Amino acid sequence: MTSEGWGTPPVEPISQHYIVCGGNALAHRLVLELVEHYEVPVVVLVADRTRDHAPQIEQLSGVAAVVEYTSVTEEALRAVSIGTARGLALVEGSDQENIHAALSAQNHNPDIRIVFRMFNQRLGENIERLLRNGAALSGSATAAPAFASAALGRPNSVEIEGRYLHIAFDDDITSDRICVVADQIDRQDLGRIRLLPEQQGDSAEFVRLAAEFGDQGPIRPGGVRPEPAPSAEPAPAADPEPSAEPTPPAGPMQAAGPVPSASPDPEGEPGGRAALQVLRIEPREPIDWMRRLRWRLLDTMRFFTSARMRLVLLTALAAVLLAFGVLWYLNRNFGWTVYIALLDLAGAAQPDQLSDVAAGTGAGTGGFWQRVAQVVITICGITFAPVATAIAVEVLGSGRRGQPRNPGAGTRDHVIVVGLGNVGTRVATQLHTMGVPVVCMERDPQARGIAAVRALGIPVVMGDGPFEQQLRRARLKHSRALVAVSGDDATNLEAALEARHGNPEVRVVVRLFEDDFASHFYKTLDNAASRSVSYLAAPAFAAALMGREVRGTLSVLRHVLLIAELTVEDGSGLIGLNRHDLEDPGGVRVIAVRFAHGGQLQWNFPDRTRRLAPGDQIVVAATRSGLARLNTVAVEEQG
Structure with missing residues (x-):
């Protein structure tokens, strides 16, 4: 790997290479994907080789050159030999800058494959139509489902024609799983995990059944055979059986029984497993209307008033309620009590005349305590009036509705x-x-x-x-x-x-x-x-750069499983291959097939001998290296 100076093209002429523009985390992961799994020459264009991940990128053994330019200009594209490159990935910069660079690259090399990062996915789809061979991807959109699902304690899923595929672990694995995608899971040592372990073949299940159902009948759980029936001749001695039940095979298309939960095997290896299966989404729990109403009232008070004002209002309200209780106790007339309390709140009650009090003829007078209660209500009413006026002025005059909204009292389980x-x-x-x-x-x-x-x-x-x-x-x-x-x-x-x-x-x-x-x-x-956003998004960018459509990524702890949809085109190396050819070297599982004239996807298609023809589509679950192999080994397998 050589590191070039400012604006200088690679020392040695290079062609049929891939260009990555950017020095961020996504560019770092993408370069790793290309040099380690696809084994293609890569030239990296960075704005500053001393910042971000550029120093680490320079240390990668598979990088052909690192070229430094402040922006992706016409001169920069010529410096990285855009005319002879096979692909270009734009993973840094704004949407506008990436659009401009993609169109410039196409002018220099009409046949080049261009993959560019776009936050505005709708705009990216429109730009794709302007490019002959381009794809717009969003790293954040690719990674966001994994973060959202992890927050809810759910596995993230990938939707394939109405089915939501996800990864289940250990006891959550059901009998209708599609395939086992990992074993030897040890959460204390994530490096020991095996993604898409080698299969035992479709005949493994029959071999296991033949071992269990021998001449003397089925083996019971725990390896104990049933007692033989009485007979004249003694039965021959049976060889001892293992104490644990045989492990079901990891075949991709078998509806085997539940997978055992994580437990060490006799050799001490971690026994955790993960499987691909269809997600069952539970309905949300509704919130009753009484709690919603109470939270709405609290939010309204918080929106309109400060903490001190709420304290004054609550104190005044408590005093009014107490005085109202006194009035009702003295008069035992609820309607009259409400009437006189409202008048007092508004300051419109008729006070007792001194002559009426002396003569004892004051209408509606209940004595000393009634007068005290009315005074309290009237004073509190004086408090409520300016507060109501202040609230009205605050809302109508200051435009407070446009201010940021704080979390409300009803914010729960968020x-x-x-x-x-x-x-x-x-x-x-x-x-x-x-x-x-x-x-x-x-x-x-x-x-x-x-x-x-x-x-x-x-x-x-x-x-x-x-x-x-x-x-x-x-x-x-x-x-x-x-x-x-x-x-x-x-x-x-x-x-x-x-x-x-x-x-x-x-x-x-x-x-x-x-x-x-x-x-x-x-x-x-x-x-x-x-x-890791870059770890989740980089495989999708690398696959798109190779012309593969990745429908989504699924997290197996810190590892990634890709769900990709491949179309068999004329001249493709996939023509003539069958499921055995695709899956035997490992790293790939065919989970669904759509034939050229077949209509819908056929899940768990059992025929491993049928060969692919132009127009067929397959959906695969693959590791990063497994998907890369479909681009490089398929042609050799066909030959």
Whole structure:
């Protein structure tokens, strides 16, 4: 790997390479994907080789060159040999800058494959139509479902024609799973996990049944055979059987029984498993109208009044109620009591004349205590009148309705999202769409997501004070989860630890880039999850750069499983391959097939010998290396 100076093209001529423009975390992960799994030459264009992840990118062994330019200009594109490149990935910069760079690259090389990052997905779809061979992806949109689902304690899912596929672990695995996607899971050592372990073949189940159902009948749980029936000749001695039930095979299309929960096997290996299956979404629990009404009243008082004003009003209201009780006790006429109390509140009651009091003929007079009660009500009424006037002036004259809305009294069982960048905005929006209450926290008043979430009516806690104070304003005590997705790992970890200190039961989901950092995080905190935006998004960008359509990514703890839909086109290396050819080397499971004239997807298609023809479509669950193999090994397998 050579590192080039300012504006200088690579020392040696290069062609058929891939260009990555950017020096952020996503660019770092994407370069790793391309050089490690797809094994293609990569040239990286960075704005500053001393900042962000550019120094780490320069150290990667598979990078052909690193070129430094402040922006992706015409000169910069020529410096990275855009005319002979096979693909271009634009993963840094604004939407406008990436659009301009994509169109410029197409002018230099009409056949180049262009993948560009776009926050505005609708605009990205329109730009795709202007490009001959381009795809617009959003890293935040790719990663947001994993964060939102982790906050709710649910697995994130990928929708394929009405089916929501997700990853289930251990005891949550059901008998109708699609395939086993991981085993040897040890949450204390995530490096031991095996994604898409090698299969035992479709005949493994029959071999297991033949071992269980021998000449002497089925083996009972625990390895004990039934007692033989009395006979004249003794039965031959049976070989001892293992004490545990045989493990069901990990075949991708079998509806086997439930997978055993995590427990060490006889050799001491971790026994945790994960499987791909269809998500069962439970309906939301409704909130009764009485609680909604009470919370609405509390929110209204908080919106219109300050804490001191509420104290004065509540004291005056208590005095009025007490005086009203005195009036009713003295007169025993509820209607008259309401009438005279309202008049006193308005200052319109007729006071007793001194002559009437002396003569004892004052109409409606109940004596000394009635007079005291009426005086109290009248004084309190004097208090209520200016307060009501102040509220009316505040609302109608000052335009307070446009101010930020703090979390209301009814904010319960909500998710706190810390950081309103691209990812935080996506996560908050998705949770809101799912009907989950959300409260956002942001220290930067210029963050792009503030206006977006306020337009949805989501409360935002602003300020750069201590996290403890901000979390208290966000009603941490009543929250169900906190999602920290700022761009800084240390800030995210600080928010998570402060939240756990304030509410030991809250679930925390933290955005972390470093794998070692994440491993320590898992070991230290319970009821916690860690996700990496770049780790979730980079495989989708790499696959798109190779012309593959990734429908979504599923997290297997800190690892990633890709759900991709592949179309067999004329001249494709997939033509003539069958399920055995695709799955045998590992890393790929065919989970559904749609034939050229077949209509709907056929799930769990059992025929492993039928060969693919032009027009067929397959849906695969694959590791990053497995999906890369479909681009490089398929042609060799066909030959």
